[in-house]
Amino acid sequence: MRVIEQKISTKRGGEYILRTIMKEDAEAVLNFRRDVAGESPFLIRYPYEIENSIDKEKEVIGNYLRAEHLVMLGIIDGDRVIGLTSVSPVGLAFKTRHRATAELVVRKEFWNLGLGAHLLDIAVKHAEDFGYERLELNVFADNARALRLYKKKGFIECGQIPQAFKTMDGKYHDEVIMSKNLWKH
Numbered sequence: 001m002r003v004i005e006q007k008i009s010t011k012r013g014g015e016y017i018l019r020t021i022m023k024e025d026a027e028a029v030l031n032f033r034r035d036v037a038g039e040s041p042f043l044i045r046y047p048y049e050i051e052n053s054i055d056k057e058k059e060v061i062g063n064y065l066r067a068e069h070l071v072m073l074g075i076i077d078g079d080r081v082i083g084l085t086s087v088s089p090v091g092l093a094f095k096t097r098h099r100a101t102a103e104l105v106v107r108k109e110f111w112n113l114g115l116g117a118h119l120l121d122i123a124v125k126h127a128e129d130f131g132y133e134r135l136e137l138n139v140f141a142d143n144a145r146a147l148r149l150y151k152k153k154g155f156i157e158c159g160q161i162p163q164a165f166k167t168m169d170g171k172y173h174d175e176v177i178m179s180k181n182l183w184k185h
């Protein structure tokens, strides 16, 4: 789905465009995904595991654009993506399609400026508008920055998967499942 472009500001007063990711952004999205995978230990893939070709990424973006209950949004700085969020269903079967999951990533040089908070607000808003009843986020248990942000935005911890992630240094990291109820009473 496409949504209306908007301007957002950082805590330091910088202004950026937040808009729907289009097929033409495929290369910038792949560069973003590789860069952030190298910058943060809290993403599932290592940079070499971001394997999509530009054409494959265009296809993925096309799916997000076509479907009514999916959205991929980026914060754009010139020709660079500096933050990205997407909302998609946990599963398409009847019993799971009321639940959405979101991804949320910001380039390291822009951390702590409030961009993550903007992205999460917009992900929650679209998940609500799409009619999802819950929005879920899966987080490394040692990702204090993300946990603080999610709790601040009303997500609650629903459980942990022990040793969910194993990193190349041989260490294990638990996964925390965070969820927010989107029912409007």
Ligand SMILES: CC(C)(COP(=O)(O)OP(=O)(O)OC[C@H]1O[C@@H](n2cnc3c(N)ncnc32)[C@H](O)[C@@H]1OP(=O)(O)O)[C@@H](O)C(=O)NCCC(=O)NCCS
Binding pocket: 040, 042, 043, 104, 105, 106, 107, 110, 111, 112, 113, 114, 115, 116, 117, 118, 137, 138, 139, 140, 143, 144, 145, 146, 148, 149, 152
């Ligand atoms: C998690 C992430 C999206 C947050 O984005 P961001 O733009 O830095 O988020 P914000 O600036 O809106 O908020 C960060 C909050 O964490 C706080 N924070 C910073 N460092 C922290 C730390 N070590 N421990 C706890 N909180 C911390 C900040 O003070 C801020 O809270 P505040 O607004 O109440 O002061 C970003 O750090 C990121 O992309 N990380 C790598 C990928 C990732 O972990 N994604 C989440 C996967 S679920």
